[in-house]
Amino acid sequence: MKIYPIEAGNFKLDGGAMFGVVPKVLWGQTNPADKNNKIEMACRCLLIEDGDRLILIDTGMGNKQSNKFFSHYDLWGNYSLEYSLLANGFHKNDITDVFLTHLHFDHCGGAIYKDSKQMLKPSFKNAVFWVHKKHWEWAKNPNIRERASFLKENIFPIEESGQLKFIDDEGPLILNSSFPFSILLVNGHTDKQMIPLIEYQGKRIAYVADLIPTVGHLPIPYIMGYDTRPLITLEEKKTFLEDAFKKETLLFFEHDPRHELISIKQTEKGIRMKENYSFDSYFSK
Numbered sequence: 001m002k003i004y005p006i007e008a009g010n011f012k013l014d015g016g017a018m019f020g021v022v023p024k025v026l027w028g029q030t031n032p033a034d035k036n037n038k039i040e041m042a043c044r045c046l047l048i049e050d051g052d053r054l055i056l057i058d059t060g061m062g063n064k065q066s067n068k069f070f071s072h073y074d075l076w077g078n079y080s081l082e083y084s085l086l087a088n089g090f091h092k093n094d095i096t097d098v099f100l101t102h103l104h105f106d107h108c109g110g111a112i113y114k115d116s117k118q119m120l121k122p123s124f125k126n127a128v129f130w131v132h133k134k135h136w137e138w139a140k141n142p143n144i145r146e147r148a149s150f151l152k153e154n155i156f157p158i159e160e161s162g163q164l165k166f167i168d169d170e171g172p173l174i175l176n177s178s179f180p181f182s183i184l185l186v187n188g189h190t191d192k193q194m195i196p197l198i199e200y201q202g203k204r205i206a207y208v209a210d211l212i213p214t215v216g217h218l219p220i221p222y223i224m225g226y227d228t229r230p231l232i233t234l235e236e237k238k239t240f241l242e243d244a245f246k247k248e249t250l251l252f253f254e255h256d257p258r259h260e261l262i263s264i265k266q267t268e269k270g271i272r273m274k275e276n277y278s279f280d281s282y283f284s285k
């Protein structure tokens, strides 16, 4: 098995929304805000090459929306999903599986593109798209709070493509799944977000997605204002981090532009970052 981090493009979000009840004087130390109070975010996917399968975890937000839409998200940097795949020697048509942690647009938007006739098509024509069944139902009939994150143009074309497959095991931990990793189901950020737990070169890696979006979110009460069930997130983070520390788990961040892979340590205040690594220098290819 080989793993490649895949940068799909950076954006910015309101710092206050990203940290909920935490005051700016505290979150501003780890995630400095710009003049519009926004903080920098990455969309970092993970590509797993396992035998003849090529599994992409999340896709970033893609590029099919209007300039007006993207102007709300202050895109920055030069990354794109397609280019990052090519830079690692892969073409989008090589992808056999797209695993979507959840269906918020910054995680699944890259799965669907608009062709020259303005038709919405799967970006990965040879791939199966994996979504948790209960999350799919949740996203198709979104609550008012999450409606701006679940976009019809990302969700329905996946179903229409005939390439959608469901994971319907109940968690919290799904072992022996159809993937070369196990899956932790968490329900605080949204219903049935899937967190991949991967054994690789003798280490355990957690793809923490929106359970812990950045290193600044390691303290237990530092929870996004976007989360639908913050008290559940609180419990889930606590349980996850204690277990991760016990099992010497490395955390791989999807959204932190300055931290790709970290080790963690126990401190008086709780679990915090120990070392910050580049994935490719930590693991030999």
Ligand SMILES: [Zn+2]
Residues within 6 Å of the ligand: 102, 104, 189, 190, 210
């Ligand atoms: Zn999300």
